[in-house]
Amino acid sequence: MTAVKWLLSGLIDLLYPPICISCEERMAGEEVICEYCLSGLEPTNLGNWVENITNHDHLDYAYSGWYFDEIFQQMVHEMKYQESRMVAEIFGHKLGTLLRNELSTLSIDSVIPVPLHSARLRERGFNQSALLGRALSEVISIACSEDILFRKRNTVSQTKLGADERKQNMSSAFFAKDIGDYTRFLLIDDILTTGSTLSACAEALKSEGAQFVGAVTAGTPLPTKSTIKDIQNAEA
Numbered sequence: 001m002t003a004v005k006w007l008l009s010g011l012i013d014l015l016y017p018p019i020c021i022s023c024e025e026r027m028a029g030e031e032v033i034c035e036y037c038l039s040g041l042e043p044t045n046l047g048n049w050v051e052n053i054t055n056h057d058h059l060d061y062a063y064s065g066w067y068f069d070e071i072f073q074q075m076v077h078e079m080k081y082q083e084s085r086m087v088a089e090i091f092g093h094k095l096g097t098l099l100r101n102e103l104s105t106l107s108i109d110s111v112i113p114v115p116l117h118s119a120r121l122r123e124r125g126f127n128q129s130a131l132l133g134r135a136l137s138e139v140i141s142i143a144c145s146e147d148i149l150f151r152k153r154n155t156v157s158q159t160k161l162g163a164d165e166r167k168q169n170m171s172s173a174f175f176a177k178d179i180g181d182y183t184r185f186l187l188i189d190d191i192l193t194t195g196s197t198l199s200a201c202a203e204a205l206k207s208e209g210a211q212f213v214g215a216v217t218a219g220t221p222l223p224t225k226s227t228i229k230d231i232q233n234a235e236a
């Protein structure tokens with residue numbers, strides 16, 4: 001940043017102090033979201049919940065950082081639709097800190113962000129999963145590889161599809177190449193719903209020789225907290 005730009009942005013901050021996207025209070029030194037709101041994100045503490053995911057055929061492990069509550073939704077919206085790289089980086093770092101111990105037991109060779117189709121990447125300018133992955137990989141000190149897994153075609157938006165249709169939509173949407181000596185991978189994405197995207201990614205990696213593919217997402221709207229309690233009660 002040039003000195004003029006730096007001075008200008010300082011002046012703008014002074015005249016219009018940055019407002020937290022969640023509580024809309026003025027922030028003192030924080031960016032995008034205030035510390036108070038950030039600390040209000042609710043960790044799922046679900047541990048590895050791969051068995052509870054609808055489409056987990058090719059996944060060996062799954063962890064979602066937080067529940068999809070109001071603060072989380074605002075952050076995802078900001079990250080995806082307001083194209084905030086900063087939110088993705090904050091999320092990725094926080095996720096890395098949250099999961100550092102948990103992930104150290106998995107002996108992961110490489111972190112792999114769920115890729116966007118190249119046309120979509122050009123259109124949007126960045127892949128939020130890649131930003132999450134880079135930030136997470138920095139915290140857990142495992143390389144982030146963006147030249148192993150690719151998206152073949154532009155799949156239709158998943159939002160209106162049911163679980164089976166999602167699986168169909170995603171099957172063979174990805175391919176992997178040049179996995180080298182790596183055998184254990186950790187996929188990263190923003191949200192986990194049915195798992196169809198992550199499972200399709202895992203399938204592509206395994207067809208190239210991967211032995212273990214886990215997935216980490218920032219959040220999950222499913223299962224709801226009450227169904228999780230039901231699962232735990234049923235097991236108890």
Ligand SMILES: [Zn+2]
Binds near residue numbers: 020025033034035038
């Ligand atoms: Zn706030």
